[in-house]
Amino acid sequence: MVAAAAAFFPVTSSLPDSGGNKIGAGNANLGGLKSKHVSAGLQVKANAHAPPKINGTKVSTSVENYKHEDVLPSSQSSRTFINQLPDWSMLLAAITTIFLAAEKQWMMLDWKPRRSDMLIDPFGIGKIVQDGLVFSENFSIRSYEIGADRTASIDTIMNHLQETALNHVKTAGLLGDGFGSTPEMCKKNLIWVVARMQVVVDRYPTWGDVVHVETWVSASGKNGMRRDWLLRDYNTGEILTRASSVWVMMNKHTRKLSKIPEEVRGEIGSYFVESAPILEEDDRKLAKLDDSTADYIRSGLSPRWSDLDVNQHVNNVKYIGWILESAPQSILESHELCAMTLEYRRECGKDSVLQSLISVYDAGVGNLAQSGRIECQHLLRLEDGAEIVRGRTKWRPKPVNHFDIANQVPAGST
Amino acid sequence: MLKLPCNGVDRVHLMSQCGFMGRPTSFFTGRSSVKGFRSTKAYPVQAVASAKDGAVVNRVEADIGSLANRLRLGSLSEDGLSYKEKFIVRSYEVGINKTATVETVANLLQEVGCNHAQIVGFSTDGFATTTTMRKYHLIWVTARMHIEVYKYPAWSDVVEIETWCQAEGRAGTRRDFIIKDYATNEVIGRATSKWVMMNEDTRRLQKVSDDVRDEFLVYCPRELRLAIPEENSNCLKKIPKLGDPAHNSRLGLMPRRSDLDMNQHVNNVAYIGWVPESMPQEIIDSYELQSITLDYRRECQQNDIVDSLTSVEALEGAEVVPELKSTNGSGKAMDDKQERQQFLHLLRLSNEGLEINRGRTEWRKKAAR
Numbered sequence: 001m002v003a004a005a006a007a008f009f010p011v012t013s014s015l016p017d018s019g020g021n022k023i024g025a026g027n028a029n030l031g032g033l034k035s036k037h038v039s040a041g042l043q044v045k046a047n048a049h050a051p052p053k054i055n056g057t058k059v060s061t062s063v064e065n066y067k068h069e070d071v072l073p074s075s076q077s078s079r080t081f082i083n084q085l086p087d088w089s090m091l092l093a094a095i096t097t098i099f100l101a102a103e104k105q106w107m108m109l110d111w112k113p114r115r116s117d118m119l120i121d122p123f124g125i126g127k128i129v130q131d132g133l134v135f136s137e138n139f140s141i142r143s144y145e146i147g148a149d150r151t152a153s154i155d156t157i158m159n160h161l162q163e164t165a166l167n168h169v170k171t172a173g174l175l176g177d178g179f180g181s182t183p184e185m186c187k188k189n190l191i192w193v194v195a196r197m198q199v200v201v202d203r204y205p206t207w208g209d210v211v212h213v214e215t216w217v218s219a220s221g222k223n224g225m226r227r228d229w230l231l232r233d234y235n236t237g238e239i240l241t242r243a244s245s246v247w248v249m250m251n252k253h254t255r256k257l258s259k260i261p262e263e264v265r266g267e268i269g270s271y272f273v274e275s276a277p278i279l280e281e282d283d284r285k286l287a288k289l290d291d292s293t294a295d296y297i298r299s300g301l302s303p304r305w306s307d308l309d310v311n312q313h314v315n316n317v318k319y320i321g322w323i324l325e326s327a328p329q330s331i332l333e334s335h336e337l338c339a340m341t342l343e344y345r346r347e348c349g350k351d352s353v354l355q356s357l358i359s360v361y362d363a364g365v366g367n368l369a370q371s372g373r374i375e376c377q378h379l380l381r382l383e384d385g386a387e388i389v390r391g392r393t394k395w396r397p398k399p400v401n402h403f404d405i406a407n408q409v410p411a412g413s414t
Numbered sequence: 415m416l417k418l419p420c421n422g423v424d425r426v427h428l429m430s431q432c433g434f435m436g437r438p439t440s441f442f443t444g445r446s447s448v449k450g451f452r453s454t455k456a457y458p459v460q461a462v463a464s465a466k467d468g469a470v471v472n473r474v475e476a477d478i479g480s481l482a483n484r485l486r487l488g489s490l491s492e493d494g495l496s497y498k499e500k501f502i503v504r505s506y507e508v509g510i511n512k513t514a515t516v517e518t519v520a521n522l523l524q525e526v527g528c529n530h531a532q533i534v535g536f537s538t539d540g541f542a543t544t545t546t547m548r549k550y551h552l553i554w555v556t557a558r559m560h561i562e563v564y565k566y567p568a569w570s571d572v573v574e575i576e577t578w579c580q581a582e583g584r585a586g587t588r589r590d591f592i593i594k595d596y597a598t599n600e601v602i603g604r605a606t607s608k609w610v611m612m613n614e615d616t617r618r619l620q621k622v623s624d625d626v627r628d629e630f631l632v633y634c635p636r637e638l639r640l641a642i643p644e645e646n647s648n649c650l651k652k653i654p655k656l657g658d659p660a661h662n663s664r665l666g667l668m669p670r671r672s673d674l675d676m677n678q679h680v681n682n683v684a685y686i687g688w689v690p691e692s693m694p695q696e697i698i699d700s701y702e703l704q705s706i707t708l709d710y711r712r713e714c715q716q717n718d719i720v721d722s723l724t725s726v727e728a729l730e731g732a733e734v735v736p737e738l739k740s741t742n743g744s745g746k747a748m749d750d751k752q753e754r755q756q757f758l759h760l761l762r763l764s765n766e767g768l769e770i771n772r773g774r775t776e777w778r779k780k781a782a783r
Contacts, residue, residue, distance in 0.1 A: 148671070163505050304688075310510055
C-alpha cells in the first residue's frame with residue numbers, strides 16, 4: 001500500500017533502490033506473491049499489502065471511506081488505540097468490516113488494479129506470476145516505435161516479444177549469457193534458435209497505449225520448446241496480439257541441432273507449462289518463391305551496425321522489416337498486417353546483401369480499395385539464393401481511423 | 415522583452431506542479447503524426463504561451479490522470495523550464511558492444527524532446543509549432559546535432575534524461591540534453607542540437623520575428639544554460655568537407671520504410687546509422703563512439719540512394735601520419751594503438767553528389783573485456 005502510494009510519484013522517488021539490477025530484484029520479491037486467479041492470467045497482487053496496514057479503532061471510523069489507494073494511518077492510531085481500554089467486540093467487528101471491504105474491493109478490481117501494480121514496476125522489468133510459470137511485463141509505446149500509420153509497428157510488437165522472453169529467462173534466474181541460454185547450455189555451447197514464429201494481431205496499439213504482455217514456455221515435441229505470448233491492452237484487457245514460437249537447440253559452433261541434455265532439462269523442465277498453444281498452428285506449407293513466381297523483388301538490402309547483436313548476427317526482428325520492404329506501397333497504405341507465419345532458415349551477418357521477394361494473392365493490386373483480405377508469400381534470401389526466412393502474411397483493410405479526420409491542428413488553436 | 419503578461423510564469427508553475435500532466439486533448443489526434451517529430455522539421459520545445467494559454471492550461475488539466483501519462487516517468491522541473499524523463503534500455507536496443515547503440519540514445523533524446531514539447535502544449539501534429547509559427551507557415555528544422563556518450567548504458571539500465579531549450583542568436587533555438595545513469599546519478603552523456611525555422615512552403619530558412627520568438631521564450635531558461643559549456647568542444651567546431659577521395663566509403667545505402675516519418679522524409683536517427691557504415695571494421699571492433707556531430711544540409715527522401723564517406727581527421731596536436739592521407743579504402747594504415755581517433759564524414763545523394771549531412775566522430779578505445 002505504502003509502496004503503491006510512494007510509487008505514484010516516482011519523480012520524487014522513494015522507489016526501492018533504483019539501480020538497474022536492483023530494481024529487478026525488488027520486483028522479484030513482488031513476483032513471489034501468490035496471485036489470485038480472477039480470470040485467466042489476471043492477477044491482483046499489490047493489494048495483498050493492504051490488510052496488514054489496516055489498523056485499530058481509528059480505521060473503523062473511516063471504513064466507509066476506505067479506498068484501496070489510501071495510505072491508512074498506522075502508528076498514530078495504534079497509540080490512540082492502546083491508550084483506550086480495548087473493546088474487543090468493537091475491534092473484531094471493525095476488523096471484519098475492514099476485511100470484507102477489502103475483499104469487496106479486491107473482487108471489483110478485476111482488471112483495474114493493474115494500475116498500482118504497474119506503478120510499483122514503473123520501469124517495466126516485469127514479474128513472474130502464476131506460480132512462476134508465466135512472466136508478465138508492461139510496455140508503454142514510445143514515439144519512435146510508431147510506424148507511418150500512427151500505430152505501433154509490427155517491429156515494435158516483435159521487439160516487445162523478444163524483450164519479455166529475455167526478461168522471463170532472466171527473472172527466472174536462467175539467463176546464462178544474455179541470449180536465453182541457461183548456464184548448463186552455455187557450458188555445452190548450446191543455444192536456442194527460433195525455427196518458427198506465428199503472430200496474429202487483432203489491434204495495433206497506438207502511442208499512449210500500455211501493453212500488458214504475458215509469456216510462458218512449453219515443450220514442443222521431444223527436443224523443442226514453444227514460447228507463447230499474449231498481449232493485452234492494459235486498460236481494457238482487450239487482446240491485442242497472440243504469438244507463438246518454436247525453438248530448437250543447436251550447438252553454436254557446429255550449428256548442428258541437438259537434443260535437450262538432461263542437465264538442461266533439469267534447469268528448465270519445471271518451467272514448461274502444459275497448455276494448448278495460444279494460436280492454432282498454421283501448418284500450411286510455405287512455398288519457396290523465386291524470380292519467376294515473385295510479384296516484386298527488392299534487392300540491395302543490407303544490415304547496419306545497429307541491426308547486429310553481440311555475435312554480430314542480425315537480430316531476428318529486422319528480418320520482418322526487410323520482408324515488408326518488397327510489399328507495394330499501396331498495400332501498406334490501405335491494409336494492415338493481421339497475421340504472419342515465419343520459418344527461419346539461416347542467419348545473416350553484417351556483410352550480407354539480401355533480397356526480399358513477395359507474391360500477392362487474393363486481391364487485385366490495382367483494386368485495393370475494393371478488396372478485402374490479402375494474403376502474401378515472402379522470401380528473404382541472400383543474393384546467392386541462400387534462404388534466410390520464408391513467410392506468409394495476411395492483411396486486412398485498415399480500420400477507419402478518426403485520427404485521419406482530426407489530424408489537422410486548427411489554426412489559432414494550441 | 416517578453417510581451418506576455420507575468421502570469422505566463424505563474425501558469426508555468428501551475429502546470430509544473432501537476433507532476434504527471436495530461437496530454438492536451440488535441441494531442442491524440444495529432445500524435446498520429448508523431449513520426450513527424452523525427453523529421454528534420456520536428457520537435458523541440460517551446461510552449462504556446464500566447465494570449466490563449468489559459469486555454470492550454472485548462473485543456474491540460476482536464477487530462478491529468480490519463481494512465482499513460484502517469485506511467486510516463488517524466489515531468490517538468492519545479493521552475494517549469496526543463497523536463498526530465500526516465501527510460502529503461504531494452505534488449506533490442508543493445509548492439510554489438512552489449513550496450514545501447516548511439517541510435518538508441520538518439521531515439522531517446524527524440525522521445526524526451528517530443529514529450530517535453532507536448533507537455534508544455536505545443537502543436538501535436540508532429541511539428542511542435544506555436545500558434546504564431548503556424549500563422550506564418552514556419553516549421554522547425556534541425557541544423558546540427560551533437561551527441562557525446564561517456565558510458566553507454568546496458569540492457570535494463572535506467573537512464574534519466576533532462577532537456578531544455580533556449581534561443582540561439584536571432585534565428586535559432588537550441589535544445590540541450592543531459593543523460594544520467596539513474597542508479598548512480600552519474601552523467602553518462604550530453605547532447606545539444608540546433609534548430610532553425612524554415613518556411614514550409616518556400617523551404618527557405620527564415621529569421622525569427624519578435625512575436626514568434628517571445629512566444630516560445632517563456633518556457634526557456636533566461637540565463638544561458640549549456641549542456642556542453644566547454645569552449646573547445648566539438649559541438650561548436652566547423653565541420654569541413656572531406657577531401658576527395660575519401661579514405662573509406664560505402665555507396666548505395668537505401669532508406670528503409672522504418673526510417674521514414676509521416677511526411678515520407680528520412681528521420682534524423684537514420685543518418686546517425688549511415689555515418690558509421692563507411693567506418694573501417696577495425697575501428698568498429700576496437701573503438702567505441704565517443705561523440706558524433708552532424709550538420710544537416712539537405713533532406714533525404716524514400717527513393718534516394720545515399721553514399722557514406724569517411725576520412726581520418728588528425729586530432730589537434732597529434733602528428734599526422736603521412737600514410738594515412740593517401741590510404742584509400744582499406745584503413746589498414748590507421749594506428750589502432752591510439753587512444754582516440756577522429757573522423758570526418760559526408761553523406762551525399764548518390765546521383766548528383768549533393769550533400770545531405772556532414773559529420774565528425776570521435777572514437778575511444780574500448781576497454782578490454
